[in-house]
Amino acid sequence: MRDRPDAEALIAECRRVLQEELAPSLQGEARFKALMIANALGMAGRELAAPTEQADGAAAARLAAALRRGEGHGSAETYAALKHDVERRVAISNPKALKGG
Numbered sequence: 001m002r003d004r005p006d007a008e009a010l011i012a013e014c015r016r017v018l019q020e021e022l023a024p025s026l027q028g029e030a031r032f033k034a035l036m037i038a039n040a041l042g043m044a045g046r047e048l049a050a051p052t053e054q055a056d057g058a059a060a061a062r063l064a065a066a067l068r069r070g071e072g073h074g075s076a077e078t079y080a081a082l083k084h085d086v087e088r089r090v091a092i093s094n095p096k097a098l099k100g101g
Contacts, residue, residue: 023038
């Protein structure tokens with residue numbers, strides 16, 4: 001068993017301190033860079049929190065190979081698989097986009 005806090009908690013706290021405590025005191029390019037780093041930490045934290053995607057990765061590789069062979073174009077299954085993959089990626093990179101905000 002690992003000690004607490006775990007990696008997700010550490011990343012979340014680093015992001016919070018950077019975004020809420022340090023960035024507001026910065027200006028210009030330094031503030032932009034601090035907020036960019038906070039955003040990257042948020043993405044890393046969400047990626048760590050996401051379930052293991054090995055099965056999805058294998059399924060995506062099979063789908064890509066089938067599409068390269070010209071199979072599955074226009075099918076409901078292909079659309080569903082692509083939609084699932086995009087939603088999974090957006091949930092990590094920009095979860096607000098999935099909520100319409």
